[in-house]
Amino acid sequence: xxxxxxxxxxxxxxxxxxxxxxxxxxxxxxxxxxxxxxxxxxxxxxxxxxxxxxxxxxxxxxxxxxxxxxxxxxxxxxxxxxxxxxxxxxxxxxxxxxxxxxxxxxxxxxxxxxxxxxxxxxxxxxxxxxxxxxxxxxxxxxxxxxxxxxxxxxxxxxx
Numbered sequence: 001x002x003x004x005x006x007x008x009x010x011x012x013x014x015x016x017x018x019x020x021x022x023x024x025x026x027x028x029x030x031x032x033x034x035x036x037x038x039x040x041x042x043x044x045x046x047x048x049x050x051x052x053x054x055x056x057x058x059x060x061x062x063x064x065x066x067x068x069x070x071x072x073x074x075x076x077x078x079x080x081x082x083x084x085x086x087x088x089x090x091x092x093x094x095x096x097x098x099x100x101x102x103x104x105x106x107x108x109x110x111x112x113x114x115x116x117x118x119x120x121x122x123x124x125x126x127x128x129x130x131x132x133x134x135x136x137x138x139x140x141x142x143x144x145x146x147x148x149x150x151x152x153x154x155x156x157x158x159x
Contacts (some may be wrong), residue, residue, distance in 0.1 A: 064133040073126035073137060080139050081113055082156040084147050087140040088113055090127065094134040101129045110140050 035041065043045040051120035080088060090105040092098040098106060105117040105127075127135040147153040 006074060015021075044050055062131045066128055068132070068135060069128045070124075070126075073128065077113065077126045077136055079156050080137075083139075083144075084152055084154045085139045086113055086135045087111065087143055088115070088126070089140065091126060091137060091138050092135050096134060098135070099130070101135070103136050105129060105135070 014029070049122070069076055077088065087110045089110045090102070090108070091108060092102055101118055101120060107118075108115075111117075116125060117127075118124075118129065126137050129135065
């Protein structure tokens with residue numbers, strides 16, 4: 001049985017791992033011989049197509065999640081403004097460690113509502129700074145208490 005036939009047999013029955021390909025190249029098999037193996041190349045092609053489909057599904061979910069999160073945070077910001085609040089603060093939720101961009105936004109503390117935080121796509125008024133965000137904004141509780149005490153708090157009704 002030729003090396004090409006053995007390669008097809010091994011690949012067809014067991015699949016060819018990256019380690020096996022590397023071992024074969026180190027053993028002296030010409031890369032052209034591997035690439036000329038139609039069964040192998042078909043399997044590679046199917047694997048790439050599958051990964052692209054999976055990536056596309058992942059990206060679609062990521063984009064949708066990012067856009068919904070951004071809309072939600074902008075709604076919170078509008079609510080803060082409608083209630084008469086003037087300050088916001090970036091916060092991180094969850095047990096994971098904030099990325100450098102989010103940590104920099106957290107570190108600025110309370111800022112005016114029109115303050116632009118850093119985001120990977122440019123300045124933003126509210127989270128999300130990037131896809132996969134676990135961040136949000138909160139208002140200054142002391143400011144809210146003062147608005148209530150002074151009779152200046154406006155109940156937001158969703159308009």
